[in-house]
Amino acid sequence: MFAATVARAPEADAIRYFDGRMTSAQLDEASDALAVALLGHGFSAGDRLVLFTQNNPAYVIGMLAAWKAGGIAVSANPMYKERELGHLLRDSGATAVLCLDELYPVVSALGIRTVITFSGLDGQTRDDPRVFPSPQRLVIPDALDLGDLLNAFAGLEPPPASPAPDDPAFLVYTSGTTGDPKGAVLTHRNFVFNARSYREWMQLEPGDTILGLAPLFHITGLVGHGVLALLLPAPLVLAHRFEPSVMVDAVREHRPVFSVGAITAYAAMAGVPGAGRDDFRSLTKIWSGGAPIAPAVGDQLGEKIGGYIHNAYGLTETSSITHLVPPGRRAPVDPASGALSIGVPIASVRSRIVGEDGKELPPGEVGEVLISGPQVATGYWQRPDATEASFPGGELHTGDVGFMDEAGWFYLVDRKKDMIIASGYKVWPREVEDVLYGHPAVREAAVIGVPDAYRGETVHAFVSLQPGAEVGAEELIAFCKERMAAYKYPRAVFFVDELPKTASGKILRRELR
Known part of the structure; x- marks a missing residue:
């Protein structure tokens, strides 16, 4: 290539x-x-x-x-x-x-x-x-x-x-949110296929300068920046590491057309003093991956940057993207859960939703997201048991919980391991977080379950505020209580300056636990 x-x-x-x-x-x-x-x-x-x-x-x-x-x-x-x-x-x-x-x-x-x-x-x-x-x-x-x-x-x-196409090209280690990191074995075929997927689905042309927003050691930056730039070809703008003001300066100097990164990175760039729509006008093809977008956050950033940030979804084990919101389309919002769609499966991807019994579920029903296709890893490096558990028959069991609507749009609810059982009811942290993001004072939010003698688990929220904003825990609890079922709203809210994150921008709920 x-x-x-x-x-x-x-x-x-x-x-x-x-x-x-x-x-x-x-x-x-x-x-x-x-x-x-x-x-x-x-x-x-x-x-x-x-x-x-x-x-x-x-x-x-x-x-x-x-x-x-x-x-x-x-x-x-x-x-x-x-x-x-x-x-x-x-x-x-x-x-x-x-x-x-x-x-x-x-x-x-x-x-x-x-x-x-x-x-x-x-x-x-x-x-x-x-x-x-x-x-x-x-x-x-x-x-x-x-x-x-x-x-x-x-x-x-x-x-x-x-x-050969199926020879290993990279070992990319999982973030280790559950146990020790495992090395996903990604092949040359995986990389070429997904770099082409970026090119075709995001309608990129040779010379469309790429802003290296995501870290190259993470699968998004590795494929969506590095390998893609080699394929197009296109200049790849690198700036050592992510620092919002330096990245905005790189945008001003190099006028990149495309980037994909965590929504938290776009938010940090939009918040740089003196940065405005004119600075970002060259970025006409932008996607967010690595962490879900709350609808309210997407709308707010669109106003600041002056362009629509499309959703994209993928995992280390799928060599980056498997689903995305196509250019010129806006992601629908599920009226029941308030979740913003992660998009539709890209070409050659088979994605389905299955229940606890492994049977495929109809549209609208929540279950685990499974993925197969030419970008899926061959397994984990020297971990045959883990490979068999996560890739039975070559189909990846993602651990993500979601559903597909009647039109074929996919939505994520949460990670299976993050589900909270409160008084026998299932609470997905993502839904509570999306409600919190709707409050104008909230910059970032994360929700976890904590042991509770009466309810089994109860819902606690961690929040960082917008610069200069003031709000109390009781006000945020009341805000959520008005907008969701009684078993879902947080019983406690804790304020922090910054929420812990992986290098790719995912909020680490395990650190909060």
Whole structure:
């Protein structure tokens, strides 16, 4: 796929990183050099290379180099500490790590054979005060330096790797919201299919600049930014990590057309002082994934940004999208639950709703969402029992609860594990959260169930407020009580400055528990 892009558009921008640019041909040459370097340091076909960095050009170089060396890339969250990274390294059996220099202390004690470091400044043409890392590059004697390797092996090409479509391309680890993270095995076929799905369903054209809003180590950023940019081709705008004002500055400078990211990221950008509709006018094709959108939040952000944020849905195990709201359409809102539709299944996806007995349910009935299609992972890395439990017959049991309406639109209710049983009644936190989002003072909300001697469980809410807003717990409880059944409304509301989130923007209810 990438070879065809290089042949077709060698001088097109592949990556824009602050004031630096890298063409497709330069990216091809850099990844060739790194692949040769890896092979020279003992990396071989089937080995795993861990990418332990933020949204830096090195991530894309490393991804391509792993493939060119016949290996498998592995995403690692740069917020991982030694215990978390150690689990990923042991589970994947990785032999090499490409690491942001400031993260080297996390790697150093873990006994990896080959560690290659680089600076967050690499990829620029001059010093730029917008860059997050210290302007001082770190010298790490115990590691190889990426820049030195690219210079030493410049102009060399690795032997042709020619991976088969169903060979593993990536191990992308689940967020670990239930137990240890598991590595979803995603193939080259998975990636090419879903990059094409983005291109066709979101009506993208070559040169439609992509804003790297989501982290590349997360499946949304990996496929919806990185792989998609290589396919189109299109410039991928990277800015090290998400910081709202820096991201708005990147929009002003590079005028991106497309992005997909968590709704919390769009909200943070819209809240940057001085940012207005004119700043976002180039973003004409925008989708939100990673966390559900409350209808009220979508409407509010549409007003601030000046464009409609379409819903999209997918999982790590489906190499990103499986459902989305098509361009030019607005997601319907279910009148009974107030949920905003996640969209319709994309081409070649089979999605159905099943009950506890495994039987398919008719439209309108709530059950688990199941998905099959060419973007579904082959399973979990070296976890046959977990694979059989989650992918029986190759069909993914998502753990998400939802329904389909008569017109074929899908809606999510919640995660199965988050359901609250209060006095024998089922309460879905998502429904309570959507009501809370309807209050003008509420910025973010999360609802959990807590043990209750009388009711079994009772509903508690955690809320962060809009800047300058004031509201009491009793007012919010009364607001919900007026709008939902007696067993659903929260019995307690707690105020926090920020709700805990994953790197992709999902609110972590388990942290609140």
